[in-house]
Amino acid sequence: MAKSNEPIWWSLFSAGGVVAALLIPVHIFLTGIAGPLGWLPPEAFDYARLQALLSHPITRLYCFVLISLPLFHGAHRIRFTLVDLGIRGVDMLLAVVCYGAAIAGTLVTAGILWNF
C-alpha cells in the first residue's frame, strides 16, 4: 500500500474537533455575545487587562492551540464536504487548498502571537 499523509490530517482533524467541542462555545459566547451586549462587567474586556493577559506566554500558547487546531479541523471537514457537494476529480487540488489555508492560518497566528 502506498504511504499516505492521511493519518496526519486525520489526527489534526480529531485534535481540532476536541478543542472546538470543549472550548469554542464558551469563547463565542463571551467575546461575541455577552461582551458586546454588555452582559459582563465592562472591565472584563478592558484593553490593559487583555494586554496583560496576552503578555503571558501560557495565554499565547493557549490561543495558538485554540486557533490553529480548529483551522485544521475545519480544513478537513470542508475538504470532504466539498466532495459530498459534488466537487469531484480535483481531490489533490482540494486537499492542497484546504490544508494549505490551515497551514497559512497557523503561520500567521504564530507570527502574531510571537510578535505580540
Added chain:
Amino acid sequence: MKPYVRPISAGWWLHRMPYLRFMLREFSAVFIAAYVIIFLVMILRISQGQAAYEAFRADLQSPLAILFHVVALLFALLHTISWFQLTPKAMAVWKGEERVPPAMLIIPNYVAWVVLSGVVAWIVLGG
C-alpha cells in the same frame, strides 16, 4: 482509463432529515473557522494598541456581528454535542468481558466541557 463517477445533485442532502443533520454538522466547521479568525483579529488589534482595539470592540457591537456570533454559537453547540455523542462509536471500551456502556463514555465529555467553560469564564471575568 477514466473511472465512472455517478453524478449527484448538489442539493441531495436537503431531501432527508438525517442527511440535513449531517450537512449542518459539517457546516459547523465553517463557522468555527470563521470565529477563530475573528478571535485572531482581536489579538492582532490588541497588539496594535488601545485605539485599534477599541475600534474592533465597537465593530463587535454591530447587529450583524452579534447575529453572526449567535448563529456561530448554535453551530458550535451542534458540533460539541455531535462530537461527544460520537465518542462511544469512535472507541469501544471493554471492561473484561463487558462493553462499557456508551453513556459512561459520553458523560465525562460533558463534565469536562462544563468545567473547562467555567475555568475560561472565570479567567475572562477576572479570576
